[in-house]
Amino acid sequence: MSGRAVTISEVAKHAGVAVSTVSYVLSGKRTISADTRRRVLDSINALGYHPNAGARALASRRSNVIALVLPLRAGMHVPVLMRFASAVVTAARRFDHDVLLLTADEGTAGIRRVAASALVDALVLMDVELDDRRVPLLRELAEPSVLIGFPAEPAGLTCVDLDFAAAGARCVEHLAERGHDEIALLGAPSVVYERGTGFARRTREGFVEAVDAHGLKGVALACEETFDEVYETVRDLLLDQPGLSGLVVHNEAAVGHVLAALRQLDRRVPHDVAVVAICPDDVAERASPPLTSVLIPAEEVGREAVRLVMDKLEGRVVPDSTLLTPQLAVRAST
């Protein structure tokens, strides 16, 4: 590991073959006899050879690195982000790629830079807004990209996300099945709606449509994330609608506060008020009582995004839009 690194020509010499033969053993792009392959592989192990990434990128015009562009803004719940990121890294490794981390701080300049310098072969962007400044840039880039989330105008892009409208609707159905006919949605902080983040709006739309379809009484509210604000929201909601018996919470940071507020207001879950959350499984399981929830399949979304971007790199045609079907896990809160 110390000193100068082993190069392909040292491996070639050690194995008694040409440099190109070693390269072909590694890439598999030409047939190599079993015997030669063995010798080369043995030499590689013996010398501890690792191909130089820069040289490889230069010669092959492929860096085997993809960019992951993360937002880091108010109102985003960070643990979910992290799980996406982790899933993307793991999935990328499975395709023999590494992940370069970009934050939105640098704005579009960062994306342009890593693409133009051939530092990355492709991009995965998270937390896309309805009107996202980065979208026009992606359209003009030669490098393929995949968005996690949907902008307002997704034509010509490749987007993947949980089907939040279906998730909102699924929660309503579940509450309807349980006989609740007066329900409410506590959603993201109002700033998130104002910014036009797609998933928050789509959940709300799914909720509202399903409420109508089932002939329920339902209201959708924004929900801030401090205990005091949550408490007030819940208290006012119960005052306004004494008959309310079902709650859909789509706000990870607030879900604990909602339960605490209900406790303080002497409402038992699920006896007085049933609660369904849209949140990662671990949050739902850790709550007390454990929450019936539509899980946010971070791993699956991340994996799918990487799969799509790899397909595009290989020149395969991929669908513009990939919506993952929500799964409801029933627990003690309904």
Added chain:
Amino acid sequence: MSGRAVTISEVAKHAGVAVSTVSYVLSGKRTISADTRRRVLDSINALGYHPNAGARALASRRSNVIALVLPLRAGMHVPVLMRFASAVVTAARRFDHDVLLLTADEGTAGIRRVAASALVDALVLMDVELDDRRVPLLRELAEPSVLIGFPAEPAGLTCVDLDFAAAGARCVEHLAERGHDEIALLGAPSVVYERGTGFARRTREGFVEAVDAHGLKGVALACEETFDEVYETVRDLLLDQPGLSGLVVHNEAAVGHVLAALRQLDRRVPHDVAVVAICPDDVAERASPPLTSVLIPAEEVGREAVRLVMDKLEGRVVPDSTLLTPQLAVRAST
């Protein structure tokens, strides 16, 4: 952006100079006349030139990328991690470096791979354990590295972290100044202590020593992260020690539950029980009441880690150990 990228020789031709001159304009490693520099810079802008990262890495033996190795394990509070990560990216960009994200999934193999392939110039590792498998590897690597956190045997490594022992002590002092003489520490989940994660233990040591030094009565407990477990812990604590009037909480995920539990147990904060937290500022501010806290200076730690690793890359000598002094912010909870 589409089609073949602009190369340095096209820039050179456009500006009417040699390729090497363009390179020297960009790197500043030789003096270039103001006039030539201008012409070259103009050509670069006119053509939209971005140096090819692979070629640059190959020729200069520097990739201008650092690896950020993140753990993704139970008991780590993820938002803090994310803030570290974000700080590292931002700081790295300031040194004209990018950040490659590695998760601990791949274990030491990933570290070895990116180092040996010259994909990265240096490494920053987060959440180091007392007995960390990655540490021996780092010692034999030619690439410089910086750890965020301290292993049991930090000799010969470069480590940076908040001075958690001082943080624990600072909380005790603050409570002592306020006249509390019977206090407790609610720390990390027990699994974290068992794993031997340094920061949790060091906080506890600082707490215990300061308690002794001030002649207080104090107990240090592990603290799980579900509401029910927290509630039981707090309830039992108050039963055992009716005179207890001060609490130090070093567990971000549990801090909200602790406050909720105290509310349910009819203890007013700070009137009956004063609470000091060790957590990021935003968590402390969002709590109700807002918490007096020692903030976890994620940004500062990340920035410092990058500064150290850049110093090492430049061949400068850096201190083995960098401990950041804790800052206490007094808020409504004490």
Added chain:
DNA sequence: GCCGGTCGTCGAAGCGCTTCGACACTCTCC
């Protein structure tokens, strides 16, 4: 027994950049 067709391997030409030595100038100073 000769021809065409794989199969397995080699050598060499880049990929786009950095860096080293060389060289032509222009100053400065005695």
Added chain:
DNA sequence: GGAGAGTGTCGAAGCGCTTCGACGACCGGC
């Protein structure tokens, strides 16, 4: 006015890899 010391620029040699065309060796088919 010439030696010595900078300046500013150039050309060329790599950096370590991939990939293309070439070319023996070997195969089966007529």
